[in-house]
Each structure stands twice: as structure tokens, then as C-alpha cells.
Amino acid sequence: xFARRLFLIIVGxxxxxxxxGRRQSQKIIFTVEKERKIQGLSISPNDYLEFNSDGMxxxxxxxxxxxxxxxxxPQNTTFEFxxxxxxxxxxxxxxxxxxxxxCKQKVEWSPQGKPLSFTLAKPHKINGYLCDIYYVRLSQxxxxxYCKLAKNRNIDGYPCAPEIVRFSDVGRLTSFTLAEDRVMNxxxxxxGSQIFLHRNGNIWKCIISKTTKIExxxxxxxNMPEIYFYENGQVERFHLxxxxxxxxxxxAARHTGFYPSGKLHYAQLRNREKIQGMYxxxxxxxxxxxxxxxxxxxxxxxxxxxxxxxxxxGFHTSGNFRYCEIAQDIxxxxxxxxxxxxxxxxxxxxxxxCWLSRKRNILGKTLKKSTNIWFxxxxxxxxxxxxxxxxxxxxxxxxxxxxxxxxxxxxxEFISAENIILDNLSFPANTHLVFRQNGEPARATYIPYSxxxxxxxxxxxxxxxxxxxxxxxxxxxxAFVKKIFYEHISQLAQKTIVIxxxxxxxENGKRK
Numbered sequence: 001x002f003a004r005r006l007f008l009i010i011v012g013x014x015x016x017x018x019x020x021g022r023r024q025s026q027k028i029i030f031t032v033e034k035e036r037k038i039q040g041l042s043i044s045p046n047d048y049l050e051f052n053s054d055g056m057x058x059x060x061x062x063x064x065x066x067x068x069x070x071x072x073x074p075q076n077t078t079f080e081f082x083x084x085x086x087x088x089x090x091x092x093x094x095x096x097x098x099x100x101x102x103c104k105q106k107v108e109w110s111p112q113g114k115p116l117s118f119t120l121a122k123p124h125k126i127n128g129y130l131c132d133i134y135y136v137r138l139s140q141x142x143x144x145x146y147c148k149l150a151k152n153r154n155i156d157g158y159p160c161a162p163e164i165v166r167f168s169d170v171g172r173l174t175s176f177t178l179a180e181d182r183v184m185n186x187x188x189x190x191x192g193s194q195i196f197l198h199r200n201g202n203i204w205k206c207i208i209s210k211t212t213k214i215e216x217x218x219x220x221x222x223n224m225p226e227i228y229f230y231e232n233g234q235v236e237r238f239h240l241x242x243x244x245x246x247x248x249x250x251x252a253a254r255h256t257g258f259y260p261s262g263k264l265h266y267a268q269l270r271n272r273e274k275i276q277g278m279y280x281x282x283x284x285x286x287x288x289x290x291x292x293x294x295x296x297x298x299x300x301x302x303x304x305x306x307x308x309x310x311x312x313x314g315f316h317t318s319g320n321f322r323y324c325e326i327a328q329d330i331x332x333x334x335x336x337x338x339x340x341x342x343x344x345x346x347x348x349x350x351x352x353x354c355w356l357s358r359k360r361n362i363l364g365k366t367l368k369k370s371t372n373i374w375f376x377x378x379x380x381x382x383x384x385x386x387x388x389x390x391x392x393x394x395x396x397x398x399x400x401x402x403x404x405x406x407x408x409x410x411x412x413e414f415i416s417a418e419n420i421i422l423d424n425l426s427f428p429a430n431t432h433l434v435f436r437q438n439g440e441p442a443r444a445t446y447i448p449y450s451x452x453x454x455x456x457x458x459x460x461x462x463x464x465x466x467x468x469x470x471x472x473x474x475x476x477x478x479a480f481v482k483k484i485f486y487e488h489i490s491q492l493a494q495k496t497i498v499i500x501x502x503x504x505x506x507e508n509g510k511r512k
Contacts, residue, residue, distance in 0.1 A: 028484060034473040039085050042066045049471075053485040055478030056085050069113060071098050086111045095121040101136075110140045123150045127171070132162065143171045152179045156201065161192070173197060178209075185233050188212055198231045205229070217244045220253075230260045243270050252282070259289050269296075278302050288317055301327035305349040311342075320349050325357075333379035335362055350377050365390055381405050389417045398430065406437045423511050425503065440509035445502040 030049040035042065039057045043049065048061035060079045065072065068079070069087065078091040089108045098107050099114070104121040117137040124131055127144045134148035149162045156173040163177035175196045182189055184203055189195070192209035206227045211220050219227060220241025228236040237257035244251055247264040254268035266286035273280055276293050283297040295314040302309055309324030316322050323344045330337040332351055337343065340357035356371045363381070367373075372385035383404045384390075390397050397403045397414040404413035413434045420427050422441045427433075434443040469484050471477060504512045 029468050030471055030481070030484075031468060032471045032473070036473065038477055039081065041068050041079060051481045051485075052083055053482065054083070055481040056083055057081055057477075058083070069098075069109070071096065084111075087113070101126070112140060114138075114140065114142065116140070117146075129153065129155075129165075134164075139169050141169075143167065143169070145169075158182075158195065168199070172199075172201070185229060185235075187214055187227075198229075200231055202231055202233055203229045204231075211241060214238060217246065217256075218242050224255070232260055234258065234260050234262055236260075237265075249273065249275075249285075254284075261289070263287070263289065263291060272299060283312075290317075292317065292319070295322075298324070305345075307343075307345070307349070316345075316347050318347065320347075321345050332375065333381070335373065335375075335379075335381065336360070346377075348377070351375060351379075352377075363392065365392070376407055378407070380407055380409065395420070395433075408437055410437055410439050411435055412437075422503075423505065423509055425511065427503075436507065438507070440507060441505045443502060443504055 028051070030051060031047060032038075032043050032045055032049070035044045037043065038049075038060070041057070041060055041062070043060060044062065044064050047063055048059075049057065050059040052058055058081055060081075062073070062077055062079070063075060065075055066077070067073070073090065073096060074092055074094050076093065079087060080089045080091075082088050087109045089106060091106045093105075095102055095104050096107075097103070098118065101115065101118060102121040102124055103115075103118040105119050107118040108116045110116045115138065117135065119135050120131055120133050122133060126136065126138075126147065127142075129144060129147065130150040130153075131144075131147040132150040135146070136144070137146035139145050144167055146164070146166050148164050149160060151162050153160050155165065155176065158173060158176060159179040159182065160173075160176040161179035164175075165173065165177075166175040168174050175194065178189060178191050178193045178195060180191050184195075189206055189208065189212065190210040194207040194209075195203060196205040198204045206229075208219065208225045208227060211218060213219065214227070214235060217238075218241040219238050224239035227238045230236050235258055237255060239255050240251060240253045243253055246256060246267060249264065249267060250270040250273070251267040252270040256267045257265040259265050264287055266284065268284050269280060269282045271282050275285070275296065278293065278296070279299045280296040281299045285296045286294040288294050293315055295312075298310045298313050300310065302313075304315075305320035307321050307324070307330075308327040309321050310327045311325030313324040314322035321343075323342065325342050326337060326339055328339055330343075330351075332354075335354070337351075337354055338357070338360075342355040342357065343351050344353035346352050352375055354373045354375070356367060356369055356373070358369050360367050360371075362373070362384075367384070368387040371387050374382040374384075376382050383402045385402055386397065386399050389399045390403065392403060392414075393411045395411060395414065396417040398417040401415045402413075403411070406412045413432075416427065416429055416431045416433055418429050420431065420433070422433075422444060427444050427446055430446070432443075432445040433441065436442050471480055506512055
């Protein structure tokens with residue numbers, strides 16, 4: 001007996017501890033003393049019930065046959081409700097006719113009490129479409145949104161195969177599988193291709209079932225069978241099956257994209273080419289709408305706007321570098337950039353970011369390779385994406401987080417890697433600190449680590465079964481459940497609260 005009590009105490013403690021229970025929905029298992037109705041549902045003794053701390057029924061597993069929502073439900077049906085008391089779903093293990101639909105396994109409901117989704121137990125006609133034994137989804141107005149056709153059907157002028165079809169809220173076809181070969185947008189699409197439509201009814205995407213041609217380009221079905229279109233019918237992108245010459249460029253068998261005007265947007269060059277005076281490698285390339293080069297991989301250094309760049313490069317519409325690998329050393333304020341560093345430039349040709357290609361001594365500290373540094377327009381350091389713990393201006397800053405600086409060089413913002421005292425108030429490590437330009441603290445925020453439940457935990461979470469509580473007859477259910485939660489959980493949970501939040505300081509560094 002003592003061991004059982006000790007076990008229940010330990011389980012209760014774990015359920016409400018900061019590392020486990022703080023993110024759980026607070027629930028206790030209930031039953032009723034005598035048969036009664038809760039939220040309109042007939043509940044019998046020994047039925048399994050779960051409530052939230054507001055007294056709302058969340059789950060009921062009824063052992064007897066019951067009538068609810070104008071439907072007779074079989075034994076062992078499980079009803080799930082949202083926190084407002086509306087029925088969300090019913091799960092059962094036999095065929096049930098729900099509002100005229102022969103259903104099996106599960107039915108989901110709208111807040112208005114209408115079935116939203118279910119699995120048909122046999123072929124059934126819905127909105128004039130014969131639907132096969134499959135998952136069906138309806139809109140709140142009752143129009144079909146998703147189903148599997150039981151036979152070929154012509155819908156909105158398209159020959160649809162007995163496969164999955166989707167509709168919009170207003171009942172327009174949005175996706176289907178072709179029942180026969182069909183020429184659309186001057187392209188032959190074969191039987192079995194999956195078609196997705198824009199709102200205006202034109203093709204948005206096609207997952208082709210067989211190799212087809214777009215103009216003279218062969219489009220394959222390897223692992224990239226999709227073809228995308230703009231609303232005006234122009235091809236947006238596809239995957240070439242074989243190398244081809246497109247808009248004068250020899251392109252490899254890779255993804256190729258176009259603008260609505262038909263101009264080339266991006267592709268992968270098959271060979272090295274000289275484009276707009278620059279030597280581009282056989283790699284990804286892209287263009288602006290006006291045809292100017294947007295990005296490529298340079299094989300030879302190029303001088304643009306006073307910057308020698310090479311390698312993977314991007315360009316502004318003005319023609320200057322947007323990003324590149326610098327080909328010669330550059331002195332930027334107190335930072336020395338060397339050939340091989342990757343830089344980003346704004347439209348005024350100012351370097352605003354640098355990725356270090358090797359370790360470097362900056363601000364008296366040795367920064368690791370791959371460290372990111374951001375700059376103000378006057379070349380002063382704006383922030384550092386540190387790859388290690390750094391002590392800067394007397395503060396130990398956490399690694400793998402940005403360290404920000406004011407324009408005057410004073411540290412602005414960071415996450416501390418050690419305990420820190422501000423105005424006689426001690427803050428633990430991992431406190432987020434913000435300082436003013438005069439060096440005085442402005443804000444300190446401490447949010448302790450909190451346990452995230454595993455992804456496989458359902459949204460209903462695991463109930464806290466401290467005891468099985470019997471709800472007496474002729475008593476207000478909501479008030480009784482709230483009282484139980486207060487007695488069994490709330491008082492214990494108060495002992496585990498961790499004070500957290502933000503502390504503000506005035507301009508002199510004094511707590512407000």
C-alpha cells in the first residue's frame with residue numbers, strides 16, 4: 001500500500017515538474033456515478049472521461065450504444081471535443097450512417113455540427129459525384145472538397161479518371177488525374193498524368209505519367225516529373241530530360257525556369273560560356289526579367305564597382321556585385337578581408353556582410369573559419385555571428401549567437417555565457433542582454449530552458465491519471481471538475497513556478 005502511494009506521488013510530481021508536465025494539458029480521468037448528459041452526450045457509469053481544467057469535456061469513450069448529433073453510435077465509440085466544448089471527431093469500429101453517409105472508422109465535425117471528413121464504407125453519391133471507398137472531405141457548406149471517384153467522369157470540361165479529385169470552396173475542380181490523352185497549353189499530356197489548376201481554371205502544375213515535349217524540349221519522368229505554369233498559360237519551370245539549347249544557351253538536363261513573358265529565368269549551363277562579358281562556369285545561372293545576368297559561377301576574376309570578384313556570384317540590376325568571392329585582399333575598417341572570403345554588397349556597392357574563409361584576428365580575438373560579420377555603411381562592425389564563446393568588452397558572450405554592436409563600437413546585444421550582476425541583481429547564464437550606446441544596460445531577459453514534448457505526442461497529450469474521480473449525480477459538472485483540478489494539480493503546480501521574464505533599466509543602469 002505504501003509503495004503504491006509513493007508511486008502515485010512520484011507520478012504526480014513528474015507530471016507537474018518543469019521538465020515534463022508544464023507543457024502538458026492538465027487532465028484527470030473521470031467517471032459518473034449515474035447515467036447523465038454532459039455537453040449533450042449521454043454518459044453511463046464506467047465510461048472513460050477526460051476534462052480540461054476549465055471543466056470542459058475533452059474526451060469520452062462510451063461503452064454503450066448512444067444517440068448523438070442525430071446519429072446512433074455503436075459501443076466503444078470515442079468522442080473528442082475542443083476546449084470550447086464543440087465535437088471534433090468520433091472514432092468507432094463498425095459502419096455507421098452519419099447524416100446519410102455510410103462511414104467507417106472516424107468522422108470529423110465542424111463547429112456547426114456538420115460532418116467535415118470521413119471514410120466511406122461503400123461507394124456513395126455526394127453532390128452528384130459517385131465516390132469510392134476512400135477518405136472524403138466536405139466544406140462547411142456541405143460541398144465536396146476531396147474524394148476518390150468510383151468511375152470516369154467529365155468535370156468542368158476535363159476527363160477525370162477514377163482517382164482522387166479536389167474542389168475549391170465554391171465547387172470548382174482544382175486537381176484530378178487524366179482519364180485519356182489530352183493536349184493542353186499546346187502540350188500533350190498522357191493518360192494518368194495528375195493535373196492541378198489555378199483559380200481561373202488554367203493548369204498550374206502537371207505531374208506527367210510519360211515523357212512529353214514542350215516545344216522541342218524533352219521533359220522526363222525520372223524523379224522530377226512536374227511541369228509548372230503561370231496563370232496566363234506560359235510555362236514556369238520544368239526538368240529537362242536531355243540537354244538542349246534554350247534561348248541561345250546550352251543547358252544541362254536540370255531544372256529550367258522562365259518568366260511569364262517567356263524569357264529565361266534560370267537554368268544550368270552545360271558548358272563554360274562567356275555571357276555579357278563574363279566567363280561563366282558550367283553551373284547554375286539566372287537572369288533578371290530584362291535579360292541581365294543575375295547570378296552565375298565565375299571562372300575568372302571580374303572587376304565590378306571597384307571589387308574584384310570570382311566564384312559563385314550574384315549581381316544587382318545595376319551590374320555591380322550583389323555577392324561574390326573576393327579575388328584580392330580588402331581592408332574594411334578594422335577588418336582585413338582576404339582573397340577567398342565571401343562578401344555581400346548593397347545596391348550602393350558597400351560591403352554589408354562577410355563570411356570568413358579562414359580564421360582571423362578581429363577585435364583582438366581569433367575568430368574561427370565560417371564566422372559571419374555584418375557591417376554598417378561606414379565599415380564599422382554591426383554584428384558577429386560567433387562560432388565560439390568570446391569575451392568582448394568584459395562580457396563573456398555565448399557562441400553560435402549574434403553579438404551586436406552600436407555604431408560607436410560599444411557592445412549592444414548578446415546572450416551571456418556566465419552569471420552577470422547588473423544593479424546588484426544577479427542574472428544567470430543564457431540571459432539575453434541589451435545595452436545602450438553609453439554602455440549602460442537597457443534590458444535583461446531570462447527565459448529558462450523548457451522541455452519540448454516529443455513530436456510524436458498527440459495534440460491531446462497524455463492525461464495525468466492521479467486518481468479516477470467519480471462525478472456524483474445531481475451536481476454541476478463544470479464546478480466539480482474545476483474543484484478537483486484545483487485540489488489535485490494547481491496547488492502542486494504553484495510550487496514549480498520559475499520566475500522569468502524581462503528586467504528593464506533606466507539610462508543610468510538602474511532598475512525601473
